[in-house]
Amino acid sequence: MPSKRSRWNTSHRHDRLPPDWQRIRAEVKARANGQCQAKHHAKGCNGIGTDCDHIIPGDDNSLDNLQWLSSACHKAKTARETAARNSWYRKTRLHPVEKNPGSIPPGVGGTSPGTVD
Numbered sequence: 001m002p003s004k005r006s007r008w009n010t011s012h013r014h015d016r017l018p019p020d021w022q023r024i025r026a027e028v029k030a031r032a033n034g035q036c037q038a039k040h041h042a043k044g045c046n047g048i049g050t051d052c053d054h055i056i057p058g059d060d061n062s063l064d065n066l067q068w069l070s071s072a073c074h075k076a077k078t079a080r081e082t083a084a085r086n087s088w089y090r091k092t093r094l095h096p097v098e099k100n101p102g103s104i105p106p107g108v109g110g111t112s113p114g115t116v117d
């Protein structure tokens with residue numbers, strides 16, 4: 001029996017790119033003159049763009065939502081986005097109700113009024 005598992009299963013990214021992605025990408029690169037367009041350049045950025053990046057992550061492949069980045073700046077931006085997403089998840093996740101550590105069950109501590117006389 002052949003395996004149903006495809007090696008593309010772990011990559012969602014390429015499925016979402018449009019068929020004319022190469023043309024769009026070339027246009028973004030030309031618009032940027034091949035230079036990295038990051039607002040704040042990452043430490044390892046040499047100013048030369050190599051990656052086409054979605055400014056707002058998602059499926060919007062319009063030129064307005066695309067910029068040309070160096071791989072260093074692209075990586076830094078992706079890391080920032082991942083961190084932001086993680087902190088959002090942390091904030092929205094319900095915290096379990098903690099028992100008040102200061103409350104001592106009755107009878108513990110040796111001064112229970114019930115044992116006097």
Ligand SMILES: [Zn+2]
Binds near residue numbers: 040041045073
């Ligand atoms: Zn850069």
